[in-house]
Amino acid sequence: MSIAHLRKDYQLASLSENEVAGDPFTQFATWFEQAMKAEVPELNAMSLSTVNGEGKPSSRIVLIKEFDQRGFSWFTNYDSRKGLELEQNPHAALLFFWSALERQVRIEGKIEKIxxxxxxxxxxSRxxxxxxxxxxxxxxxPIANREALxxxxxxxxxxxxxxxxRPEHWGGYRLVPELIEFWQGRSSRLHDRIVYHRLENGSWQVQRLQP
Structure with a gap:
């Protein structure tokens, strides 16, 4: 079978704009708890995408350590590539993909240090x-070899x-979201996509997007 023919038809669940929570953090907490109960592997792993000062993007997997009404947090080396890129451009995107539940969550927003x-x-506590x-x-x-490390x-x-x-160059970031999208896989690629946009007054607008 060729790569082009690799596909899965999603049929586990649905997602309606009439059923989701009015607050995206509440909705995320519900989905995260369901992923925990389903024993989804590495459910706390998320893709972090950053963009440097030249507009070039890069992505890597990091582990979420906290989420609340302030945003989504993780820890790292401030002098790493992602840290330097966040210094140049304090905007980023997160992506959770829970394949066992046929779900993903996209989050976009501004970055602040913890x-x-x-x-x-x-x-x-580590x-x-x-x-x-x-x-x-x-x-x-760069380093010469494993032995040197x-x-x-x-x-x-x-x-x-x-x-x-704790070294001074090690600490946490918090992404303060401006957009959170919940994606539920559906049959025949007619997926459910519900997106929350933060308005100027701090409230959230909820919309359905076409797949």
Missing amino acids: SVQENDTYFH PLGSRQSALASAQSQ EQKLVAVVDQYGDAPP
Whole structure:
């Protein structure tokens, strides 16, 4: 079978603009909880797309760590490629794809950095190895080989033991959404797409989009 003929007909569920929550965060929480109950693998994994100062996009998978009425949050190295691109252009897009439920959620908005206190609280809740790696790795920078990276980790362990401090270049971002779209796969590619647009007064407009 050729790649062009790989396809799946989605039939698990439907999504109506008359049934979704009036608030997109409530709707996201409902879908996230359903994904948890369905034991969807890596349900907290999301694609993060950024654009640099030259207008060139890039994407990668990161893990969501919190969502609430303020937005969607994750943590990373501020000096990484994504961090530098967000510094140049503080707008980004997130994408969740839960294939087991035939669903995806697209989120677009502005980026803000999380507070120092929140950064410290989360950093010190991480497993020890993850905290040590945050100090050892100059994320996105070239290195000669794996051995050199592991030697950097050994140096961090020798210096800080089991109490590594949070490096200043490591912290969180929050995407404050302007658009959130919920996509439910349907048969014959007539998918359900319900989109929320944030209005100037902070309320949300709900619309159905054609597939």
